[in-house]
Amino acid sequence: MKSPFTIFCFLVFTISMALGQDNRNPIAKFLTKRGYTFPDSTKKNDLSGKPKQWPDTLYYNTMYKAKIMGSLTIPITFSSIEITNGDAVVSPNVSLGLGYTWFYGDFIFNENEKITIDPTFFFGVLGDAGIENNFSLNRLAGFFAGGFIGIGAFTLFGGYDLINKYPLVGIGGRVDFFTISQNFLHVFGKVREVRKHKSIALPITGE
DSSP, X not given: OOOHHHHHHXXXXXXHHHHTSOOSOHHXXXXXXXXXXXXTOSSOOOOTTSOOOSOXXXXXXXXXXXXXXXXXXXXXXXXXXXXXXXXXXXXXXXXXXXXXXXXXXXXXEOTTSOEEEEEEXXXXXXXXXXXXXTOOSSSEEEEEEEEEEEETTEEEEEEEETTTTEEEEEEEEEEEGGGTOGGGOEEESOOEESSOOOTTOOBOOOO
């Protein structure tokens, strides 16, 4: 079985390849992939039978909110509490893997073609592999499947170790893919302005 370090290197390589494949306007690319039709576009998306997700016109430097957002994530656990025979044992270890997070928050399209995201509450599912307590990369200490909740950088994990066969909880952090590239940000549900855009705000075009 591949070590967690090898898996992590493969994920970083995959992300790097994804970032270098398209040189179009980043925000235009982002919105087009998510079904938005620009006001100056001659081609209209077929939305028959679908609820309208985006406002007619989007503006730079304006705060928006969606029903919920999501992204792939790399969970990293630094310590865990193993529950065996009714006893809880704190175990210092390191584990990392892959998961998906949903979160609430606001986002802003900036004129420098970056999207500023202000997340609040996170939750999600994950699977990760634990490294031995002596930090050897030669074999796995366990394979954890479960879920997590978090606020900001703090994350609380909970689930079941499929190799050692016991429930556990853990404390750690995440590397959310949308912090590496906005292309990994998924937007679900209707998008609305948090506050009405300013009269000097520039509309976003597809150019």
